[in-house]
Amino acid sequence: xxxxxxxxxxxxxxxxxxxxxxxxxxxxxxxxxxxxxxxxxxxxxxxxxxxxxxxxxxxxxxxxxxxxxxxxxxxxxxxxxxxxxxxxxxxxxxxxxxxxxxxxx
DNA sequence: CACCTGACCATCG
DNA sequence: CCGATGGCCAGGT
Numbered sequence: 371x372x373x374x375x376x377x378x379x380x381x382x383x384x385x386x387x388x389x390x391x392x393x394x395x396x397x398x399x400x401x402x403x404x405x406x407x408x409x410x411x412x413x414x415x416x417x418x419x420x421x422x423x424x425x426x427x428x429x430x431x432x433x434x435x436x437x438x439x440x441x442x443x444x445x446x447x448x449x450x451x452x453x454x455x456x457x458x459x460x461x462x463x464x465x466x467x468x469x470x471x472x473x474x475x
Numbered sequence: 476c477a478c479c480t481g482a483c484c485a486t487c488g
Numbered sequence: 489c490c491g492a493t494g495g496c497c498a499g500g501t
Contacts, residue, residue, distance in 0.1 A: 377498085396483050407496050409483050414498070417482055430482075438482040447482095 377408060378415040385416070385425045391454045392471035393464065395433045402473050426450075435463040 375383075380403040388394055394402075396416075400409040419427050428447035432438045437447050448458065456464055 400483090405497090408498080410481060410496065411498055413482055414480095427482090432482075433484055440482085443482085 377403065377405060377411055378418070380404070381412055381415040382419075382425060385419075385427060385430065388426055388429045388471055389475060390426075391456060391469070393429045393431050393451065393456065393466075393469045394471050395431060395466070396438075397433055398470065398472060399430065431464070433466075435466045437462070 381399060384394075384399055384402050396409045396412045397406070400406050400412050403412070405411070416427055416430055419425055428450040437444050439447055448462070451464070452458065456469055458464055
């Protein structure tokens with residue numbers, strides 16, 4: 371047992387706290403975890419999430435307001451977001467200023 | 476121990 | 489708008 375939670379554990383907790391209809395970027399997630407420079411580690415942490423996890427990994431996007439995933443995963447996440455009321459623009463981008471979650475509602 | 480990789484980000488041209 | 493570049497840090501080989 372570890373007395374101090376790992377960076378990855380913090381990320382998982384934050385992901386589980388994302389409200390429906392909201393999204394977070396990798397950079398924002400890293401800041402919320404207390405390590406704004408560890409954005410790359412956020413990628414690895416999220417990437418190691420099992421497919422059957424309950425974490426809403428589809429609410430995690432990049433700073434450009436687009437999904438950083440490809441292929442089937444992209445369609446699955448996009449559909450999940452639209453199902454929560456999030457609107458995609460013509461360029462498959464979403465309005466960050468309207469949906470970005472920074473830890474407060 | 477050194478090198479490479481990564482669901483990124485900000486900046487520049 | 490798109491491509492290239494530098495930075496950032498942990499993990500894997």
